[in-house]
Amino acid sequence: MATMMMNDMAARGLRVGLLTWDPEDATAHYPMDPAITWMKLAMGEASQRAGWGLRLRRQRAIRRLARGFRPDVVIGFQAGAFIALRTALVGLGIPMIAAERNAPDLYDFLRQGVRARRMTELALATASRITVQLPSYRPRYPAFLRRRIVDIPNPVPALAEPPYPNEAADPPRLILNMGRLSYQKNQAFLLRAFARVAPTHPEWTLAFVGDGDAGATLKALCHELDLDDRVLFPGATRDVGAWYARSAFLAFPSLWEGFPNALVEAFAHGLPAVGLRTTSGVNELIVEGETGLLSAPDEGAFAEALARMIRDDEARREMGRKAARSILAYDPKAIFDRWEALFRAVAKRRSAP
Known part of the structure; x- marks a missing residue:
């Protein structure tokens, strides 16, 4: 879904950057518009838990890349990515969107689910907007977060002729x-x-x-x-x-x-x-x-x-x-229209006096 959205935003003329933990020789799993700037951290293994020293170096690298790219808005997919970006970009004045990719049910299945949920909710309070994928998820967040929540489902391309x-x-x-x-x-x-x-x-x-x-x-x-x-x-x-x-x-x-x-x-x-x-x-x-x-x-x-x-x-x-x-x-054009409107609204708040 993220690649589809980046490609669509790039086709609409928006400047798009992708930041990942990948090594320099990584290739995209899905076709990606060449206009997209792919920034690869290439620091440690994404599949392995990082020590505090590596985390600090990553934070500095993210901050340096963001200063160079100068985004109007940053979106973090899933809570972990959002928190990493949020802490790295503190003080830069860049508005951020936290894109939740799971229903709140997730925390019912985590070993320290209650604690993880509370920590995530506190982090989400620093987001300019929070996206969820279905309207029914909104009431399951604390009241202090609900005014920030926007529901946008995933796009689903329809087949011209479903095989049935x-x-x-x-x-x-x-x-x-x-x-x-x-x-x-x-x-x-x-x-x-x-x-x-x-x-x-x-x-x-x-x-x-x-x-x-x-x-x-x-x-x-x-x-x-x-x-x-x-x-x-x-x-x-x-x-x-x-x-x-x-x-x-x-x-x-x-x-x-x-x-x-x-x-x-x-x-x-x-x-x-x-x-x-x-x-x-x-x-x-x-x-x-x-x-x-x-x-x-x-x-x-x-x-x-x-x-x-x-x-x-x-x-x-x-x-x-x-x-x-x-x-x-879930027509892709209609879904991506909603994403573009959200990006522009959040970016506009930054530029407002």
Whole structure:
């Protein structure tokens, strides 16, 4: 989403800079407009916890780069990045936007969630504006932050001709899980739920498309459940569209999300989804019986939802069509118009006398 937004803002004539922890030889995962100035810190490993000495050097480097680039507004995606930028830029008078990328549910799953939430809220109080991805998230922030909050969902490009794989002459028998292999995505729960329905639906296969630190654990669990010949682990891919096109529906039991790209991408490809009714964002995008099915956070209940989706070809087909129509509300141009308006409003406050 960030790359899409940068490309769009650059195409509109705005001066855009990208600051990352990457080494100097890093290349972009997605095509990036050459007009974008990419500033790479190249200090330490982003995947490793930095010591205080490295953190201080990074802060000085960020401050130096910001002074050279002279932005009118800075946006930090996720709380950690915002806090790093905020502390580095203290005193420079540059207005900042904190872009929250998860629902507040996140803190319910952190070991020190209450403390982390309070610290984050205090940091957010220094932002000129805070963006959240759905209007329902705003009331779940403290009252002193709400006046700063603007809700802007992710853009979802609609396909000119969604493939509607469930309407093929030979409909697929593949259940798709797309995303990082991690605790957040709750794939062990999905594996155990699939194990309950696999014996009675031998023609169906489950695919985990993605990689992550839970990969080895999930493969071991797959073997333990005797599902080695029923579950695919193809790893990460840039051609996600090919997997959506060959799948029947998305199984998406994430514990927390913000505005899940994998879910709305599946919708754009004409796939309905099964998710948890307790997961914010997921339980708004999936409309029960319309764009998919919502389950209680229980393996048996989720297995039954999988079975319902497997058994009813006609319902699955109709939900896929409604899912594809639902993402028209997130037209990229309209979403990026809102971002540009926000950037200009925040920058204007800086230049006002």
